[in-house]
Amino acid sequence: MAEYDFDLIIIGSGAAGLTIASGAAQLGVKVLLIEKEKQMGGDCLHYGCVPSKTLIKCAKVRHQMSKAESYGLPAPKLDPVDFSKISAHIKSVIETIQPHDSPERFESLGAVVRFGIASFTDAHTIALAPQDGGTPEHISGKIIVIAAGSTPSAPPFKGxxxxxxxxxxxxxxxxxxxxxxxxxxxxxxxxxxxxxxxxxxxxxxxxxxxxxxxxxxxxxxxxxxxxxxxxxxxxxxxxxxxxxxxxxxxxxxxxxxxxxxxxxxxxxxxxxxxxGRTPSVHALNLENAGVEFSKKGIPVDEKMRTNVPHIYAVGDITGKYQFTHAAGYEGGIVIANAVFKMPRKADYTLIPWVTYCDPELASIGYNEKRAKDAEIEYTVRTEEFASNDRALAENQPEGKLKLLQDNKGRVIGVQIVGIHAGELINEWVAILGGKVKLSTLAGAIHPYPTLGEINKKVAGSILSEKVFSPFTRKVLRTLFKYRGKA
Structure with a gap:
C-alpha cells in the first residue's frame, strides 16, 4: 500500500472546506487544508454573505430613516452617505468573524493549514506553489477534496x-x-x-x-x-x-x-x-488527475465523488447550488463517505434559500415552476402579510406566503415574500424536514403578535376546510341534536 503525506487534502477554505477540515481533523484524520488567498473563510466571508448582508443592513437603516414620517415621526435631515465609512464598517464585521476561520483555530483541531496555489500533478499529488510564485512543493494525499469555489462571471459583451x-x-x-x-x-x-x-x-x-x-x-x-x-x-x-x-x-x-x-x-x-458565477476549475490542472470538468464545473455523483473515486468536489465548483449552507451540507456528505466510509447521498429536495432584498424572498422545496417542470400535480394555498397584525404594526404589509401541496395533500414547497421571510422559512425547514403534520403546526401556540403566525394561519386554513365541512356539521347535528345552521 502506498504511503501518502496526508490522509486527506482539501483545496479551498470556504464553507465546505472548513466543514470537512474541522470534522475530519477531530476524528483523527491527518488533514492538509490549502487556501490560495491570504486569509481563510472563502467568498462568503470576504466577498459574499457577510459583506452583502452588512451593506444591506446599512441601506435598510437609512431607508427607514427616510421613511420616518410614515411612522408618525419627524423627518430627519439626512446628509449624503460617506461610503468609505460604510466600507470600513463592512471590513470591521469581516475582521470580527475572521478568527472563527483562522489557521490557528483549525490547527488547534489537528489540521495542517498551508497558503498557496494548488494544482494536480497526478491523481494523488498536489503541487503547492507559494503565493509569491516560488518553487512548488509536491504533496500527496490518499483522498483529495476540491472546494476551490467560483469567481464572478465575465459575460462576452462587446466592449x-x-x-x-x-x-x-x-x-x-x-x-x-x-x-x-x-x-x-x-x-x-x-x-x-x-x-x-x-x-x-x-x-x-x-x-x-x-x-x-x-x-x-x-x-x-x-x-x-x-x-x-x-x-x-x-x-x-x-x-x-x-x-x-x-x-x-x-x-x-x-x-x-x-x-x-x-x-x-x-x-x-x-x-x-x-x-452569475464561474466555477474555478482551470488553474487546478484537473486533466493531470483525470478528473472530468467543464466550464459549468466538476460533475459529481450523489456522494460528492468525481469520476475519480477518491477525489471529491463540493461547493460552488460543482456548479450546482451556490449557497454557503449547501456547501456546508455537502461537506457533511463527504465526511460520511470519505471518513466514516458510510454511504450517504446528497438530497437537495428541501434545501432553502433566501434573497435578502426588501421585502425578502425565501423558498424551500418546489415552487410552481419547478413543480411544473417535474410534472407534479399540485394545489396552491396563500396567506397575505396584509392580514398579519405584526406586519401591519411594522408598516410592512407587502407580500404573501404560498404553499404547494401534491394531490395527496402533502406539502411539497413553501415560498414567502415579505418582511423577514428568511427567518420565517426556518419553521418550514423543521416542519418539512421533520415530516411534521400540518395539524401539529395549526395546533401549536404561536406568540401574538408575531410574523410567524402566518405559518400557523396557512396550516389552519387548510385544516379548517375539513373541520368545518358540511359532513362534520351533519355528524354533529346527528349526534348532539345541534340546531344551528346546517
Whole structure:
C-alpha cells in the first residue's frame, strides 16, 4: 500500500472546506487544508454573505430613516452617505468573524493549514506553489477534496473588457458611492446590490434579460420584489438585450435593446456586473488527475465523488447550488463517505434559500415552476402579510406566503415574500424536514403578535376546510341534536 503525506487534502477554505477540515481533523484524520488567498473563510466571508448582508443592513437603516414620517415621526435631515465609512464598517464585521476561520483555530483541531496555489500533478499529488510564485512543493494525499469555489462571471459583451466594472468582489470596498450606477443582471446579487446602493444614494438602472427579475422564482413572488424596487425609484428594465458597452471619459454607456425600442443606452458613472458565477476549475490542472470538468464545473455523483473515486468536489465548483449552507451540507456528505466510509447521498429536495432584498424572498422545496417542470400535480394555498397584525404594526404589509401541496395533500414547497421571510422559512425547514403534520403546526401556540403566525394561519386554513365541512356539521347535528345552521 502506498504511503501518502496526508490522509486527506482539501483545496479551498470556504464553507465546505472548513466543514470537512474541522470534522475530519477531530476524528483523527491527518488533514492538509490549502487556501490560495491570504486569509481563510472563502467568498462568503470576504466577498459574499457577510459583506452583502452588512451593506444591506446599512441601506435598510437609512431607508427607514427616510421613511420616518410614515411612522408618525419627524423627518430627519439626512446628509449624503460617506461610503468609505460604510466600507470600513463592512471590513470591521469581516475582521470580527475572521478568527472563527483562522489557521490557528483549525490547527488547534489537528489540521495542517498551508497558503498557496494548488494544482494536480497526478491523481494523488498536489503541487503547492507559494503565493509569491516560488518553487512548488509536491504533496500527496490518499483522498483529495476540491472546494476551490467560483469567481464572478465575465459575460462576452462587446466592449466589457475595455472598461473597469464592479463585481461582488469589489463593490463593498469602494471609497465613494457612484452618483449613477448601472447594474447588469436580475438575480439575487444584482437585486440586493441594486436596492442597497440606490437606498444609500446612487441613481440605479437595472438591466435584466428575462421578463422578470429573480427568474428562478415564481413570477407572482418576484413581482412583489420588482414592485418594491420600482417604488424605491430604481429604473428596472426587463427583456433587455445588451449590444455593446462603451466608455466616454469617466462615463460608461451600456447599449441595449428591447422589443419595443431596439436601440437604447444608459450612461452612468460605474457598472456592476452580476450575471452569475464561474466555477474555478482551470488553474487546478484537473486533466493531470483525470478528473472530468467543464466550464459549468466538476460533475459529481450523489456522494460528492468525481469520476475519480477518491477525489471529491463540493461547493460552488460543482456548479450546482451556490449557497454557503449547501456547501456546508455537502461537506457533511463527504465526511460520511470519505471518513466514516458510510454511504450517504446528497438530497437537495428541501434545501432553502433566501434573497435578502426588501421585502425578502425565501423558498424551500418546489415552487410552481419547478413543480411544473417535474410534472407534479399540485394545489396552491396563500396567506397575505396584509392580514398579519405584526406586519401591519411594522408598516410592512407587502407580500404573501404560498404553499404547494401534491394531490395527496402533502406539502411539497413553501415560498414567502415579505418582511423577514428568511427567518420565517426556518419553521418550514423543521416542519418539512421533520415530516411534521400540518395539524401539529395549526395546533401549536404561536406568540401574538408575531410574523410567524402566518405559518400557523396557512396550516389552519387548510385544516379548517375539513373541520368545518358540511359532513362534520351533519355528524354533529346527528349526534348532539345541534340546531344551528346546517
Amino acid at each position: 466589457l473588457d475595455q472598461v473597469e466594472y464592479l463585481t461582488n468582489e469589489t463593490v463593498f470596498f469602494q471609497q465613494s458611492l457612484p452618483p449613477k450606477l448601472t447594474v447588469i443582471g436580475g438575480g439575487p446579487i444584482a437585486v440586493e446590490m441594486a436596492q442597497s446602493l440606490h437606498r444609500l444614494g446612487s441613481q440605479v438602472t437595472l438591466l435584466q434579460r428575462s421578463a422578470n427579475i429573480l427568474s428562478k422564482e415564481d413570477a407572482d413572488m418576484a413581482e412583489v420584489v420588482e414592485q418594491s424596487l420600482r417604488e424605491d425609484g430604481i429604473n428596472v428594465i426587463t427583456n433587455s438585450s445588451i449590444e455593446e458597452i462603451t466608455k466616454d471619459g469617466d462615463q460608461i454607456s451600456v447599449h441595449y435593446g428591447t422589443k419595443e425600442h431596439p436601440a437604447q443606452k444608459v450612461t452612468s458613472d460605474n457598472l456592476l456586473v452580476a450575471l
